[in-house]
Amino acid sequence: MDHAEEKKILLITHGPMDEYFHGTLAEDIQKIYGFTIHFEERHLDLNAYYDPVRRQYNGNSIISYLHETTSATYMKTLGLFNVDLFIPILTYIFGQAIFKGNVGIVSTYRLRNEQYGLKQDTKLLFERLRKVIIHELGHSFGLVHCYDPSCVMRSSTYVEDIDQKDFGMCISCRDLIVKIINNLQTSTF
Amino acid sequence: MDKKISLLIVDDEESVRDSLYNWFIEDGYDVDCAKNAKEALSMLEARDFDIILADIKMPGMDGMEMHKRIKSLNKDSIVIIMTAFASVETAVQALKEGAYDYITKPFDPDDLSHLLRNAVSQISLRTENEALKDRITTLENIDDIIGSSEAMLRVLKEVESVAPSNSSVIITGESGTGKEIIARAIHANSPRKYFPMVSVHCGALSENLLESELFGHEKGAFTGAMYNRKGRFEMADGGTIFLDEIGTISPKMQIELLRVLETKTFVRVGGNKEIESDFRIICATNKDLKKLVAEGKFREDLYYRLNVVNIRIPPLRERLEDIPLLVDHFINKFCTSMSRNIISIKDVTLKRLKDYNYPGNVRELENMIERAIVVGNGKEILPRDLPLDKKTTDTSYESLEDLEKKYIANVLDKYEWNISKSARVLKVDRVTLYNKIRKYGLTSPGKS
């Protein structure tokens, strides 16, 4: 698609990520959203966002920070963290994106098996992360939750929920995202 | 479009309003916010909300007082009270006075999601009653059902009449006719539409896998069962479960299925807790279930439980007049998803398409159009872009046996499985035809 050259999706990571992760995710994003993904390693000082009472990091404030510092050359910016995130009203979040907005955040913290007393499983962690990233990007493009049990846009409130869905979208979400992106294309370019 | 459930958030804290707004918008609700009780009440004068989520502690009028006022306005909104730990007692008081439920800040995402599901199910019960009053006259979410032929209109009528009820439905039709799409249409037009429709393709799973797929399993139930896993019946709670290829399930699964349908409860594999689920069941098959019952391969009691309503989808060759509409739909669909300009189709191509008899039904036509768009010139679809055309000149990829099987199946279908007539057309005797039918495993489509 020709607009892929114009705008990209930026994924800010905290530390280095493995090659396989880069490659697979880039492929997913290209296939589903038709955009190229760009990776950037940034070492944010998260102390400012730490809430000592909840012993978690305030996701809303991190989103505001990303919103202020993000460059308009990127279609969407997604921050990837490894700390426990919350938003004031919820006890925790796997990720959060502004609906139809251009920033979002995702955390690996609650996606790790170790968090639930299970054996570490890097592959499973990556699969969960991949789904959460695709899901949150879907929201940022304006998709709402879907009831199709295998659709990536299905709402997941606990980690087993994530394991039960696919990376991909169901036919109706796919139709919708194609329409949304085509509209973006005609209105922006 | 589906009518969305409307929700009003009333809280004096901006960060709470913003967070909840984003959460509920992403969950598909029609959301509005008010800063305080006064603002909420004046909004309620202008319009109704299905659900109101109100903080109990607000400056000015508090959530309790607001709840009383809402009640006096005679609104049937469901009111959920949000409370901090310290004010749980007041929240309980609110329940006594008729609030629907309360939830303590900060919310566990799963609790919040459950609470809302329950509220939505209350609302859908209410609309179910209203729907009975003023009869649904138009079907929603049926964009994928294409056809204006009499045969398809009859199917749509049946969908419309069966959707609002809770009856079990069996959808019969050859493969590729779109049985799952019809099941979706029934679900989408039923009061259960706010809950999931869960599909299981029974034919693709072994007995053990199907069991754990349908009923779920407990951690450690078998090697590799690392987590507790919800089964499809559990996931379908409140909604619809769709079992495709029901004719393929084993005798043991038939017994288990019958039991679940009778009790609406089941136990996860490796577990001992009875789990309840409120689901509607829709099945599909391309087999003649009645015949399977007669042969003792399908339980009669299960058959009658499933077959309360039978909808038969006609094969494409019985509604060739729908081809132009279908072709149009598929061209639009594929060109859009491939980000290409919409192309046209030559009349002569359409004519050729209408001359074919589609053993693979709508799915075969769909695949043909997709392929034609890929191989074609990007402007219009020509006869040479169709595999139909190829077949007459180049059949190297199909064996003689395949061709014979297809040809016999076509003739049988054309003469509605009248063996004598078909044998005469094929110029073979009836015994030979029977032998061929057995050899190729041909079965007559289910008739209703």
Ligand SMILES: [Zn+2]
């Ligand atoms: Zn979501």
Ligand SMILES: [Zn+2]
């Ligand atoms: Zn979906």
